Amino acid sequence: MKRVQFGHSPVPYLFVAPQIIIIAIFFLWPAAQAVHQSFLLEDAFGMSSQFVWFRNFNDVLSSPSWLKSAGFTVVFSSLVAVLSIAISLFLAVRADEVIRGAKVYKTLLMWGYAVAPPVAGLLGIMLFNPLMGDLYILFNKMGLDFNHIQNGNDATFVVVLIAVWKQVSVNFIFFLSGLQGIPKSVTEAATLDCKSAGRRFWTITFPLLAPTTFFLMVINLTYAFFETFGIIDVSTKGAPGGSTATLVYKVYVDGFLGADMGGSSAQSVLLMIMVSVLTVFQFRFIERKIHY
Amino acid sequence: MATLNLKQVEKTYAHGYKAIHGINLEIADGEFAVLVGPSGCGKSTLLRMIAGLETISTGDISIEDRVVNTIAPADRDIAMVFQNYALYPHMSNYANMAYGLKNRGYSKVEIDRRVREAGTILQLTELLDRKPRQLSGGQRQRVAMGRAIVREPKVFLFDEPLSNLDAKLRVDMRLEIKNLQQRLGTTSVYVTHDQVEAMTLADRLIVMNGGVAEQIGSPIDIYNAPATQFVAGFIGSPSMNFLSGRVSNDRSHVVLTDGTRLALDHNVAENRDVIVGIRPEHLSITTPTSSSIAAKVRITESLGAETLVYLTFGSKNEAITLRMQGTHKYAAGDELTLYSNPAQIHLFDQASGRRI
Incomplete structure (x- = not known):
């Protein structure tokens, strides 16, 4: 179909120019730099570099520490996405049912949204401080032998907890507005058709929230991949022994602390590819099934 | 099939607003009862109380001698059709109709039989596999009715089911609902x-x-003998004409504000202030009687089969509507003499609005 075209004016381009310039400077150019660097081997002082083809990628993919980090990232991201979606869905459904003081509940549950990831990390690390952290002391008093400084699983628990806590309020807002978007008469019709509230939720409410859930799945995975950097940097710094270092955190550690620009760039290029594949997969296969 | 009884039913909201003031009602088995009133009169609230979507503050609602006040909506054996259809958008039309039966543990064969039968009755057979969004408004409302029919409930509840449809479809669906019921x-x-x-x-x-x-009461009884001025004005279209007047000394006439005298055959006290109600279709310009009103034409509306003439009368410019068969043409300012028949005059108390 041929659309009617009118004479173009250059003004629209002027309006989008600032955004394009920002994307070019802060995304396209660094991304190109990373791709370029990933083929180079640089000396520790950045004085000279050498073109080495795919050696950096080869090194990264065969390095046990990268594989460990990739494994952790998968576990961490899945846990964070699934837990924070499940918890916030539960909270949103309950808060939506509240009649008295509904505003207070909703406001309190949304507050976490205003907390920046590093602040959340700071709060978390204070709760788990071996000297004065309330949760640390509580867990050990319960006889759990909790030690996130030395035990990788315990450390994973800490970062997952902080990351989920931080994300719940964001998801909560979306789920709440999703719930309020379901026509009241539809839920009322369902109460006439189905006595069990649980069954009603899974057959009517949850399917109607599917687009919201899918959207949050994408948002949360991206969050767990990238935005949890601040939380990890403030709380565990990837310790113990790199067992809580996500791929993004490892890029930073290897590149900026380890000064291995080539290897770090190769990692970030791999990360970019992984995220693109994941996103395409999500939109291709999952989204198609959930629209009504 | 069942009777529906409302005994002294009231609804008071948490913030103190009283929406329903003690309603008593007995609806017989198979009867079609219609709650009608202006918006905000509590008719929908009452229906929702019967459905169980609103709590009952005091009084009892019973379906076939079983008080349902505290029984869950799904267990009351009622089915409801909503104004905006309230179909489940993610389910096919078939699944929409089957949903209530599935949750009640009916067998697949029985569900299929009932849904197909309802589909045939409502001419939806071709559309059962589609989703609600692929249907027009009238078709959606049919699916919603199908969802109610397949349940074979004791009572059907309809909450303004035709309000979202266009005028022609509304008339068609009205007949269909009547037929179906x-x-x-x-x-x-x-x-x-x-x-x-x-x-x-x-x-x-x-x-x-x-x-x-x-x-x-029955529609015709209400039309013929409205109990209050409100009912008289609400039932009948165009609305009844209301003129203020006073009963004459000999009680044989009512005297309107400009001195016009209309003959009465009511048993009413002399010198009482009343509201005179005359329906637009009960005024005539062709069959003279002893009572006449002289009025001035303001606007004429020709509908083809009938003509509505809007007139003003007297020094206070009281409005009068006249409804005539056929087509007539009057210019604004024309003087018409309207004749009234004593048997078709309604009198209401000026203070209480009650029928005299």
Whole structure:
């Protein structure tokens, strides 16, 4: 179909120019730099570099520490996405049912949204401080032998907890507005058709929230991949022994602390590819099934 | 099939607003009852209380002698049709109709039989596999009715089901609903603000105003003898004409504000201040009687089969509407003499609005 075209004016381009310039400077150019660097081997002082083809990628993919980090990232991201979606869905459904003081509940549950990831990390690390952290002391008093400084699983628990806590309020807002978007008469019709509230939720409410859930799945995975950097940097710094270092955190550690620009760039290029594949997969296969 | 009883039913909201003031109502088995009234009169609230979507503050609602006040909506054996259809958008039309049966543990064969049968009755057979969004408004409302029919409930509840449809479709669907109800013989309660819908559908009409049932009766009884000025004005289109007047000393006439005298055959006290009600279709310019009103034409509306003439009368410019058969033409300012018949004059108390 041929659309009617009118004479173009250059003004629209002027309006989008600032955004394009920002994307070019802060995304396209660094991304190109990373791709370029990933083929180079640089000396520790950045004085000279050498073109080495795919050696950096080869090194990264065969390095046990990268594989460990990739494994952790998968576990961490899945846990964070699934837990924070499940918890916030539960909270949103309950808060939506509240009649008295509904505003207070909703406001309190949304507050976490205003907390920046590093602040959340700071709060978390204070709760788990071996000297004065309330949760640390509580867990050990319960006889759990909790030690996130030395035990990788315990450390994973800490970062997952902080990351989920931080994300719940964001998801909560979306789920709440999703719930309020379901026509009241539809839920009322369902109460006439189905006595069990649980069954009603899974057959009517949850399917109607599917687009919201899918959207949050994408948002949360991206969050767990990238935005949890601040939380990890403030709380565990990837310790113990790199067992809580996500791929993004490892890029930073290897590149900026380890000064291995080539290897770090190769990692970030791999990360970019992984995220693109994941996103395409999500939109291709999952989204198609959930629209009504 | 069942009777539906409302005994002294009231609804008071948490913030103290009283929406329903003690309603008593007995709906017989198979009867089509219509709740009609202006918006905010409490008719929908009452229907939702029967459905179980609103709690009952005091009083009892019983379906076939079983008090249902605290029984869950799903267990009351009622089915409801909503104004905006309220179909489940993610399910096919078939699944929409089957949902209530599935949750009640009916066998697949039985569900299929009932859904297909309802589909045939409502001419939806071709559309069963589609989703609601692929249907037009009228088709969606048919699916919603199908969802109610397949349940074979004791009582059908209709909450303004035709309000979202265009005028022509509304008339068609009105007939379909009437047909369907007569065929199934299911006790029904129907809420509407449209008095034409109310008159045509109802076996019994409940005219509500401000949370009170002003009058309950057959449509024709209500039309012929409205209990209050409100009912008189609400039922009948165009609305009844109301003129203020006073009963003469010999009680044989009512004297209007400009001195016009209209003959009465009511048993009413002399010198009483009254509201005179005359329906637009009960005024005539062709059959002279002893009582006449001289009025000035303001606007004429020709509808083809009939003509509505809007006139003003007297020094206070009181409005009068005249409804005539056929086509007539008058210019603004024309003087007409309107004749009234004593048997077709309604009198209402000026203070209380009650019929005299």
